[in-house]
Amino acid sequence: MKSLIKVMLILAAIFATTFILGRVIGILTVENVRNWLEFVQTIHPAWVAALVIALLFIDLFVAVPTLTITILAGFFLGCSQGFIAGLVGMSLAAFCGYAIARRFGDRAISLIVKDDAERVALKEAFQNSGPAMIMLSRGAPIVPEVTACMAGATRMPFGRYMLFFLLSTVPYVGVAAYAGSISSVESPHPAIFAVIFLYGVMWTGWFLFRRHQRRLNNV
Structure with a gap:
């Protein structure tokens, strides 16, 4: 389990670096994303969906505010279309990350974890x-x-x-897109409540998962 945590922390540090760079450069801010969506909406709604999908896809390489983008997708496209655009974008990022790691992951892990037995244990732990x-x-x-x-x-x-x-992402995108679709500039409360609800559920889940893991380790 220690090797698994070590590799995941290194991966998280790499992704966090892109997040920090994005904030320092100041391109992928919430305000900029909203302005881009407002601009492409004046051209055609299809461009809004395309931009949402593109932004959520590049989250694999440069961290973006995925929840905010999904809520904005619901706001600009409506619940159904916002849901589809959000799910497609997140799925592309996830499946592409899976494919890249499946192709090159063994070599990367072997550079971090030298011992063969530890690498086997890492895979079993995950x-x-x-x-x-x-x-x-x-x-x-x-x-x-x-x-x-x-x-x-x-x-x-x-x-x-x-x-x-999909068990994780479908309800997440659904709640976010719906909240965005019933929100407005004058009444952003549904979006705010959606953020609180989603993170509350997820963090409660993490707490229960960690408690379960500790119990297993103590057995």
């Missing part, structure tokens, strides 16, 4: 704990990308990964 991590990954930035890469690197069957990813 096969056991990974499903819960994937389902709770939306509770914090960066974690969805980390779990996607770990699933690919440890050769978790794609169908299994996709199942847990």
